[in-house]
Structures are given as structure tokens and as C-alpha cells.
Amino acid sequence: MLRVGFAQLEPKIMEAETNLAGAEEAIASARESNVDILVLPELANSGYVFESGDEVEAMSEVIPDGPFSRILQRGSSSGMMIVSGICERFGHVFSNSAAAFCDGEHAITYRKVHLFDRENHWFEAGDSKPPVFDYRDARFGLMVCFDWIFPEMARILAIDGAQIILHPANLVLPYCQEAMITRSIENRVFTLTSNRVGLERGIQFSGKSQVTSPKGEVLVRANSSGTSIDWVDIDLSLADDKMITKRNHVLKDRKPEMYGRLIDPS
Amino acid sequence: MLRVGFAQLEPKIMEAETNLAGAEEAIASARESNVDILVLPELANSGYVFESGDEVEAMSEVIPDGPFSRILQRGSSSGMMIVSGICERFGHVFSNSAAAFCDGEHAITYRKVHLFDRENHWFEAGDSKPPVFDYRDARFGLMVCFDWIFPEMARILAIDGAQIILHPANLVLPYCQEAMITRSIENRVFTLTSNRVGLERGIQFSGKSQVTSPKGEVLVRANSSGTSIDWVDIDLSLADDKMITKRNHVLKDRKPEMYGRLIDPS
Numbered sequence: 001m002l003r004v005g006f007a008q009l010e011p012k013i014m015e016a017e018t019n020l021a022g023a024e025e026a027i028a029s030a031r032e033s034n035v036d037i038l039v040l041p042e043l044a045n046s047g048y049v050f051e052s053g054d055e056v057e058a059m060s061e062v063i064p065d066g067p068f069s070r071i072l073q074r075g076s077s078s079g080m081m082i083v084s085g086i087c088e089r090f091g092h093v094f095s096n097s098a099a100a101f102c103d104g105e106h107a108i109t110y111r112k113v114h115l116f117d118r119e120n121h122w123f124e125a126g127d128s129k130p131p132v133f134d135y136r137d138a139r140f141g142l143m144v145c146f147d148w149i150f151p152e153m154a155r156i157l158a159i160d161g162a163q164i165i166l167h168p169a170n171l172v173l174p175y176c177q178e179a180m181i182t183r184s185i186e187n188r189v190f191t192l193t194s195n196r197v198g199l200e201r202g203i204q205f206s207g208k209s210q211v212t213s214p215k216g217e218v219l220v221r222a223n224s225s226g227t228s229i230d231w232v233d234i235d236l237s238l239a240d241d242k243m244i245t246k247r248n249h250v251l252k253d254r255k256p257e258m259y260g261r262l263i264d265p266s
Numbered sequence: 267m268l269r270v271g272f273a274q275l276e277p278k279i280m281e282a283e284t285n286l287a288g289a290e291e292a293i294a295s296a297r298e299s300n301v302d303i304l305v306l307p308e309l310a311n312s313g314y315v316f317e318s319g320d321e322v323e324a325m326s327e328v329i330p331d332g333p334f335s336r337i338l339q340r341g342s343s344s345g346m347m348i349v350s351g352i353c354e355r356f357g358h359v360f361s362n363s364a365a366a367f368c369d370g371e372h373a374i375t376y377r378k379v380h381l382f383d384r385e386n387h388w389f390e391a392g393d394s395k396p397p398v399f400d401y402r403d404a405r406f407g408l409m410v411c412f413d414w415i416f417p418e419m420a421r422i423l424a425i426d427g428a429q430i431i432l433h434p435a436n437l438v439l440p441y442c443q444e445a446m447i448t449r450s451i452e453n454r455v456f457t458l459t460s461n462r463v464g465l466e467r468g469i470q471f472s473g474k475s476q477v478t479s480p481k482g483e484v485l486v487r488a489n490s491s492g493t494s495i496d497w498v499d500i501d502l503s504l505a506d507d508k509m510i511t512k513r514n515h516v517l518k519d520r521k522p523e524m525y526g527r528l529i530d531p532s
């Protein structure tokens with residue numbers, strides 16, 4: 001059993017110190033509650049609604065040496081995994097990233113592949129498929145926010161063995177939370193979406209962070225407004241049962257030989 | 267504008283004449299209501315819960331020469347498209363098929379690729395990707411029932427230009443109707459699921475046949491029990507707008523170069 005949770009936060013645009021303090025507080029609270037796996041929202045260090053490249057640069061940091069990363073790394077040192085969205089700088093470019101810290105170590109960074117709306121102005125899209133990695137005998141996949149609308153992403157994570165998809169988000173469109181139920185069912189995986197809340201420069205975020213089961217049950221869901229920390233104790237190995245009927249395995253029943261159009265749509 | 271509808275029926279296992287009469291009545295009723303595109307459920311000629319290969323053989327027919335096909339073909343001759351699930355015999359094998367009849371002609375047959383549960387005993391899985399075809403300046407895609415759980419299927423249909431996915435079904439699991447909303451959103455297509463109702467040899471079917479829009483709206487949905495004919499007038503070209511934001515095209519934003527695992531999961 002692992003205690004898997006999210007911190008539904010309200011990062012403030014251009015207020016790095018506030019966001020650092022918010023993350024520290026959330027981590028301390030999660031640790032007191034013996035949460036094993038804690039997921040923070042997308043761009044939790046920076047806020048979301050940038051108005052210039054200068055703002056992006058000012059709020060970005062190097063992973064894992066930046067101040068926000070160090071908070072997450074230190075927070076994870078007492079035997080936790082912490083995943084968070086981070087406005088990342090690497091070289092001369094900026095990325096909408098998610099990083100995982102396990103037991104005081106930086107484990108992995110994923111750079112968001114499918115950028116949403118004006119993110120295309122600020123960020124370079126990632127050029128690697130979403131990662132799957134191990135921690136405490138379980139397998140975790142990462143994707144970020146708008147990646148949800150591309151069923152290919154959750155599918156690749158499931159094919160690669162993810163038992164749960166950790167999904168930092170800053171959701172604006174109203175569809176994702178219900179769609180993640182479908183992502184769970186079609187892949188027989190757990191999903192955890194950690195969303196932000198609040199109104200930022202006219203953009204409203206939708207909260208309702210949630211954890212779903214491989215059977216499409218919503219195990220816990222936060223409110224649409226208000227910050228909160230919630231968790232659920234789950235046996236991630238339940239996601240290894242891919243049989244949706246006695247005779248149907250949701251992955252082995254796929255017919256890849258018929259799916260060529262997915263990678264050659266020309 | 268096309269008037270697109272479904273006949274939510276209750277086919278009876280081993281009662282070919284009853285099923286023929288039910289289809290004839292539904293077609294007559296749809297024609298009176300000036301329905302342009304009518305979809306009947308999966309295996310509408312045969313019923314669903316077979317107990318032996320002999321039963322499958324007894325209820326199967328050749329497309330388009332069998333009696334059920336002829337009813338559909340004749341019904342379509344006054345300027346309609348009629349799609350139905352048919353228990354098909356071809357050569358020495360049996361297929362869970364969907365056939366489309368347009369303006370009195372047999373247009374296309376699709377043989378279900380992803381067989382559900384005990385269907386694996388009775389039917390040979392289709393070996394061709396799901397088809398997209400034109401009628402009255404619109405583009406239609408076909409899939410059958412359990413194909414819904416494989417997001418690859420709706421995706422291929424959308425990539426191939428389907429504006430609406432016509433989806434005969436005999437649904438047993440409770441997930442599909444909500445999942446089809448996600449299929450609509452992620453592909454920006456209309457979907458029409460024509461489901462059956464009733465209890466057959468201990469198996470309960472879930473009704474709630476529906477039409478969804480590219481924005482994930484449920485335009486019409488039937489009850490969970492009771493036969494009915496429903497329709498909605500839609501401009502299928504709305505499905506050509508793939509922009510979910512000003513900057514995001516749900517198909518062109520895909521990154522096929524990163525999706526190799528979908529067809530090479532070994």
C-alpha cells in the first residue's frame with residue numbers, strides 16, 4: 001500500500017517566494033500525514049499566465065539546482081516521492097516540465113510534449129516520450145496537463161508499465177477530469193491529477209484534483225476552488241490486472257498491425 | 267444539415283423474423299420522420315448471447331444477399347443511409363460486422379476488430395482498419411461496440427477524416443457512453459452510438475444510445491430501457507474545426523514521431 005496524494009495549490013504569478021512557501025507548507029503537511037507520493041500542480045514555482053518572455057525567464061529555474069527544486073528535493077529526503085510542475089530553464093530555452101524527487105534525490109525530469117495555447121510562445125516542447133520509472137516496487141508515469149487530450153500519451157505510459165499516471169496540471173478547459181476516468185479504464189491504470197485553483201490575470205483554473213482507479217472509480221476528488229491536500233491509500237499492483245473481462249486484456253487485445261495510421265498520418 | 271438518428275432496439279436471440287420485423291418498423295418510422303442517417307444496434311439481425319456455434323450459423327447471413335441486409339438495402343432506397351450490426355457469414359467463417367447501405371446500394375462492410383468476451387468463441391476478428399466513406403458530402407466512420415475502449419480506433423477514423431463515428435453497440439459494461447464524450451472531444455468528431463436494450467439469457471444491455479458533438483455535448487440520449495428512435499439535425503462539417511484553442515489543433519498537434527510504442531510495444 002502506498003499513500004498517494006495531491007496538493008491542490010494556488011501558485012501566484014511572479015511571486016516566487018510565495019510559491020516556495022506554499023510548496024514547503026504543503027510538503028510539511030503531507031509528511032505529517034505520512035503521504036508517500038505527493039504531486040503538486042503544473043508550473044507550481046511560477047504561476048501560469050505569463051505576459052512576456054522576460055517574465056518566464058524571471059520565474060524559471062534550473063532543475064535540480066534552483067530554489068524550488070531544492071525544496072522538493074529536501075522535502076523528499078524523509079522517504080517520499082514528490083512530483084511537481086516546474087517552469088524550467090535549461091541552456092537558453094524554457095520548458096514546462098515535471099520533475100520527480102525520490103528520497104532526497106532528483107529522479108527524473110519530463111518536458112511537456114503538447115503545449116497548450118499561449119504556452120507555445122514561452123516554452124520549447126519536449127522531444128522525448130513521457131517517462132516511466134520505479135520507486136518502492138511500483139511504476140510511475142509522468143505527463144503534464146494538456147497531454148491528457150492525446151490518448152497516445154497515457155497509452156504509451158501504460159504500455160511502458162506505468163501503474164499510475166502522475167499528472168500535474170493547470171486546467172482551464174472543463175473536460176479533463178472526466179476524460180481521466182476514461183484514461184484509467186482504457187488502460188486499467190490509476191491516475192492522479194494535481195490541479196491548481198484560482199483566478200489569475202483573468203484565467204480561471206478548475207481545481208477538482210483527483211485520483212482515479214483502473215476501474216474508473218474516482219477515489220478522491222477536491223473541490224473546484226480552494227487549496228487542499230488529499231490522499232488515498234492504494235495498492236498500485238491492482239493496475240497490473242489488465243483483464244476487463246475474463247477474455248479481454250486491454251493492452252494485449254490491441255492490434256498494432258492495424259494502427260499504422262497513428263504514426264504515419266500523411 | 268443532416269438528420270442523424272438511432273433505433274434503440276431489443277433484438278431477440280434466435281428470432282430472425284421478429285428482428286426483421288423490428289428493423290422494418292424502425293426504418294419505416296425513421297423514414298416518416300425524414301431521418302437521413304439511421305443506425306441500428308450491433309448484431310441487430312441475430313441477438314447477442316449465443317450458446318453454440320450452431321446458433322451463430324443459424325442466425326448469420328451473407329451481406330448483402332441475406333434477408334436482413336435486403337431489408338436495410340430496400341429501406342435505404344428512398345435516399346437514406348442505414349447502418350446496422352449484422353451477424354455475418356462469409357465463406358466458412360462468421361463475423362460481427364457493421365454494414366452501411368446508401369440509396370439502395372450496399373456501400374461498405376466493416377468486420378469488428380476487437381472482439382468482446384465470448385464473441386471470441388463465435389467470430390473471426392476483422393483484419394482491416396475501420397473504414398471511412400463518403401455520403402452526401404459528409405464523411406462517416408464505422409466501428410462496433412467494444413472497439414470504443416481502444417482509443418486507437420476512433421483516432422484512426424478521425425485521422426482518416428471521419429466527421430462522425432457511427433457505432434452500433436450491444437453494451438454490457440457501464441463505461442462506454444461517458445467514454446464516447448471523451449472520444450468526441452479528443453478527436454473533435456461527432457459520435458453516434460446505437461445501443462440495444464433488454465435482458466437476454468441473463469445479460470443486461472444498457473441502452474442510453476446517444477449522439478455527441480465535437481465539443482463533447484450529448485445532443486440526444488435515449489433511456490437505459492425501452493426501444494426508441496431519436497435523431498438530431500447536425501451540420502457534420504462542424505467536425506472539420508479541429509481547433510480546441512486558437513493555437514491547438516487536436517490532430518496536427520499530435521507528435522507521431524514520439525508515438526512509436528503504439529505500434530511496436532515489444
